[in-house]
Amino acid sequence: MVLWTPATGVADHLILAGHGGSGHKLEDYIASLATGMVRHQHVAVVSIDGPVHGERLTGVTDEAQRRLEFIRAWSSDPHFTDGMVRDWQETLDAVLAMDVLAPGGHVGYWGLSMGTILGLPFVAAESRVGAAVLGLMGVTGPTKDRLLTDAVRVTVPTFFLAQWDDQLVTREEALALIDAIAATDKTLVVTPGPHAAVTPENFRRSAEFLADRLGVVG
Amino acid sequence: MVLWTPATGVADHLILAGHGGSGHKLEDYIASLATGMVRHQHVAVVSIDGPVHGERLTGVTDEAQRRLEFIRAWSSDPHFTDGMVRDWQETLDAVLAMDVLAPGGHVGYWGLSMGTILGLPFVAAESRVGAAVLGLMGVTGPTKDRLLTDAVRVTVPTFFLAQWDDQLVTREEALALIDAIAATDKTLVVTPGPHAAVTPENFRRSAEFLADRLGVVG
Numbered sequence: 001m002v003l004w005t006p007a008t009g010v011a012d013h014l015i016l017a018g019h020g021g022s023g024h025k026l027e028d029y030i031a032s033l034a035t036g037m038v039r040h041q042h043v044a045v046v047s048i049d050g051p052v053h054g055e056r057l058t059g060v061t062d063e064a065q066r067r068l069e070f071i072r073a074w075s076s077d078p079h080f081t082d083g084m085v086r087d088w089q090e091t092l093d094a095v096l097a098m099d100v101l102a103p104g105g106h107v108g109y110w111g112l113s114m115g116t117i118l119g120l121p122f123v124a125a126e127s128r129v130g131a132a133v134l135g136l137m138g139v140t141g142p143t144k145d146r147l148l149t150d151a152v153r154v155t156v157p158t159f160f161l162a163q164w165d166d167q168l169v170t171r172e173e174a175l176a177l178i179d180a181i182a183a184t185d186k187t188l189v190v191t192p193g194p195h196a197a198v199t200p201e202n203f204r205r206s207a208e209f210l211a212d213r214l215g216v217v218g
Numbered sequence: 219m220v221l222w223t224p225a226t227g228v229a230d231h232l233i234l235a236g237h238g239g240s241g242h243k244l245e246d247y248i249a250s251l252a253t254g255m256v257r258h259q260h261v262a263v264v265s266i267d268g269p270v271h272g273e274r275l276t277g278v279t280d281e282a283q284r285r286l287e288f289i290r291a292w293s294s295d296p297h298f299t300d301g302m303v304r305d306w307q308e309t310l311d312a313v314l315a316m317d318v319l320a321p322g323g324h325v326g327y328w329g330l331s332m333g334t335i336l337g338l339p340f341v342a343a344e345s346r347v348g349a350a351v352l353g354l355m356g357v358t359g360p361t362k363d364r365l366l367t368d369a370v371r372v373t374v375p376t377f378f379l380a381q382w383d384d385q386l387v388t389r390e391e392a393l394a395l396i397d398a399i400a401a402t403d404k405t406l407v408v409t410p411g412p413h414a415a416v417t418p419e420n421f422r423r424s425a426e427f428l429a430d431r432l433g434v435v436g
Contacts, residue, residue, distance in 0.1 A: 164406075175389075187419075188382075188408040201405075201430075205423070212419075 001091055002026055003100070004034040004045045010102045011044035013214040014095060016088060018111030018119040019047065022067040024054030033110065033203055041211040044100050048091050050114055051077070051084055070114065075142040084118040085125050092128060106214040110206065112136040112161060112198065117143060124153035131213035133206040135161030136195055138173025139180070151180035158183045159209040161202055164192040219309055220244055221318070222252040222263045228320045229262035231432040232313060234306060236329030236337040237265065238354070240285040242272030251328065251421055259429040262318050266309050268332055269295070269302055288332065293360040302336040303343050310346060324432040328424065330354040330379060330416065335361060342371035349431035351424040353379030354413055356391025357398070369398035376401045377427040379420055382410040
């Protein structure tokens, strides 16, 4: 895992950041998000590799091959989702044991695309998570039934990002997923462009949402 | 008209704010938005009554009756939209003649519901407007063809607000309108709740969007 902490003092809150398919825990946008949140929101951020990603998939440097390994695991590994839910829970246990978080600090989750495929079930299962950023995903793919079932158990404030012209997720699939999320406090933000074209402004909005909701979590 | 200006100096930008159906130019949320924007974004804000609204509909104190007058005018007055487009253009002329705006300052439009029914055609027609906040409307109502036609001429950065459970506008009607808006820089923000339940957070986001886009308008 990679852990970012504020330059001074303990963190007010902790964000778990899940990267997207064929990426890794030190992906540029994860590092950039983490650095910005640590500086501006005085939180700690922890990132881990997804299953068959990063240091868990050594020796595969080809991007297309890495994507294939992801699709294969998503399609055929019955523990793909549950394994990562457990990994996140153990990561959370480990970070909380480090005393980097201020007493009364809260935990948020941030993850788009595969970060939602694996993170939405984690948020549904883990009562210590108080707010979530999800998106670039819908009721689609090999685990779509699981996503739909778990969405009904997501009750914490949720910020959901969608891309207008997402080549991997149709608008209907995305709307079906956000509709299924049980949270009463949920915000959908949609901008034009393909899957990976999330704007810096929306990264900023998502970070502000987490900080705001964690600050007011009971 | 009502004009809010910064306490000190000339305004960096000018926002034209259009109220919703059966409201008036000094509606609580208009006054609140204006006061906040003037203070935090150092802009000037001008608000005028819509047709058959406010001081243009004297003697009608009953809310249901006021709404009926609005629907009647929207349905049967062929100049309902064009009259207000002209009113806004004359208002803009008048405010620009007052020297309240800094040299190089830009003009934005903010209007939801009837503020979009009448404001979207104004934004489409008026090249001096550099960014817009629209929403709580769709391809619906007596002037839906006009809205659809004019949406294609809206090319400035647009922030569009929709309410998940809007009792007056279906999701499909709202999505059809934002889809038709020709702007490449457009952001759709959707939150749960009925027509009039726009959150303070979304008012704030809309104000930030205008200030940001006007700041960078060429």
